[in-house]
Amino acid sequence: TKVKFDQLPPKVSEGLAEKGGIDGLKCVIPLAQIEKNIGMFKALSDKNRLVILLALGQGDLCPCVLADLTEQSSSRLSYHLSMLEKEGLISVRSDGKWRIFSLTDKAKEIIGHFF
Numbered sequence: 001t002k003v004k005f006d007q008l009p010p011k012v013s014e015g016l017a018e019k020g021g022i023d024g025l026k027c028v029i030p031l032a033q034i035e036k037n038i039g040m041f042k043a044l045s046d047k048n049r050l051v052i053l054l055a056l057g058q059g060d061l062c063p064c065v066l067a068d069l070t071e072q073s074s075s076r077l078s079y080h081l082s083m084l085e086k087e088g089l090i091s092v093r094s095d096g097k098w099r100i101f102s103l104t105d106k107a108k109e110i111i112g113h114f115f
Contacts, residue, residue: 060102
């Protein structure tokens with residue numbers, strides 16, 4: 001449907017007119033930036049992944065601690081960890097037979113902004 005400016009509240013109509021209408025508004029929305037960051041927002045949209053990030057904000061942890069903390073099965077925790085790693089929010093290193101997870105600088109910045 002096409003928006004009819006004369007049927008909009010005056011403040012909305014005036015604001016849209018200043019932006020050049022719907023087409024002007026579309027031009028200022030950074031679609032490429034949205035596409036670039038949508039995976040990160042998806043990763044941040046789950047309570048368990050946020051708990052994992054906040055826990056790692058306290059220090060490096062192994063999966064067994066994260067599993068206990070989140071009460072997730074190892075396969076479900078693995079899914080969450082891989083999603084966070086894919087988006088560059090956590091990193092993993094080996095220490096003998098252990099896998100140790102830590103926050104990346106990107107995640108530290110995000111956590112600092114929101115928490």
